[in-house]
Amino acid sequence: MFKPPYWFYKNIKFPEKEINNVIEGLKKNGKELIVRDEPLISSYYFKIHQRPDKIWRDRYHTIMENITKQIGMFSSTKYVFEYWSQLYFKNVGHPPHHHADPEQLTLGEISWVHFHKTPNEKSFMFIDGDGQSYTPEEQNHGDIICFPNYLWHQVFPNKSNSQRFVCAGNLTLIHIDTNENQRLTNFT
Numbered sequence: 001m002f003k004p005p006y007w008f009y010k011n012i013k014f015p016e017k018e019i020n021n022v023i024e025g026l027k028k029n030g031k032e033l034i035v036r037d038e039p040l041i042s043s044y045y046f047k048i049h050q051r052p053d054k055i056w057r058d059r060y061h062t063i064m065e066n067i068t069k070q071i072g073m074f075s076s077t078k079y080v081f082e083y084w085s086q087l088y089f090k091n092v093g094h095p096p097h098h099h100a101d102p103e104q105l106t107l108g109e110i111s112w113v114h115f116h117k118t119p120n121e122k123s124f125m126f127i128d129g130d131g132q133s134y135t136p137e138e139q140n141h142g143d144i145i146c147f148p149n150y151l152w153h154q155v156f157p158n159k160s161n162s163q164r165f166v167c168a169g170n171l172t173l174i175h176i177d178t179n180e181n182q183r184l185t186n187f188t
Contacts (some may be wrong), residue, residue: 001132002126002128002130002132002133002134003134004126004128004134004147004151005147005148005151006126006136006145006146006147006151007145007146007147008136008138008143008144008145009063009067009070009112009144009145009146010066010144011140011142011143011144012063012114012142012144013141013142014056014059014116014142018055018056019116019117019165021052021055022052022053022055022056022085022165023087023117023163023165024052025051025052025053026041026043026052026053026085026087027041027087029043029046029050029051029052030046030087040086040087040088040089040092040094041086041087042084042085042086042087043084043085043086044084044086051084051085052085053083053084053085053167056083056167060081060083060167060169061081063114063144064079064081064171067110067112067146067171068171071110073173073176075177076176076177077173077174077175077176077177078173078174078175079171079172079173079174080171080172080174081169081170081171081172082169082170082172083167083168083169083170084167084168084169085116085165085166085167085168086165086166086167086168087163087164087165088155088158088163088164088165089158089163090158090159090160090161091157091158091159092157092158092164093123093154093155093156093157093158094154094155095154096127096152096153096154097152097153097154098111098149098150098151098152098153099111099149099150099170100149100150108172108173109148109149109170109171109172109173110146110147110148110149110170110171111146111147111148111149111151111168111169111170111171112144112145112146112147112168112169112170112171113144113145113166113167113168114142114143114144114166114167114168115138115139115140115141115142115143115144115166116141116142116165116166116167117141117162117163117164117165117166118139118140118141118164118165118166119158119159119160119162119164120160121156121158121159121160122135122136122137122139123139123155123156123157123158123164124136124139124153124154124155124166125153125154125155125156126147126151126152126153127152127153127154128152129152149170
């Protein structure tokens with residue numbers, strides 16, 4: 001049975017008013033996408049000054065710091081992170097994809113999804129090359145899951161009348177401390 005290497009980080013709820021303001025900002029800044037009947041609105045393609053989700057930069061900075069602490073990498077790495085928000089309307093999903101970039105030579109990358117508004121149906125799933133899928137239970141309002149960036153995943157179309165809104169991103173390790181003597185001294 002296919003069970004991808006992912007983990008549940010935490011449930012962190014942002015204030016509902018902030019979430020609704022970011023959604024309205026996405027709709028306002030992406031109004032031409034709505035007119036063109038685009039399947040979803042993503043801040044990934046907006047210029048930084050157009051991104052309503054930039055209000056969460058400091059909060060996501062703290063969350064990324066805590067993720068690196070949780071996996072034991074905080075004191076021995078340098079990292080960068082990026083994130084974007086995505087708004088799914090009715091009957092809209094996201095085709096299979098991964099976040100790995102073969103051109104980018106990094107030391108490791110963790111992808112993550114923060115579920116802000118989710119219908120009752122669980123539409124995010126991991127998939128493999130043999131047609132198997134795995135749907136994480138952790139897709140409730142506030143849940144954050146993390147996974148290696150090379151894992152294929154997709155979002156089935158949102159069948160409910162409720163909008164689906166998430167933030168997703170990547171945490172990229174750009175330096176790992178290789179000072180073996182430091183680690184050995186801490187060990188003894």
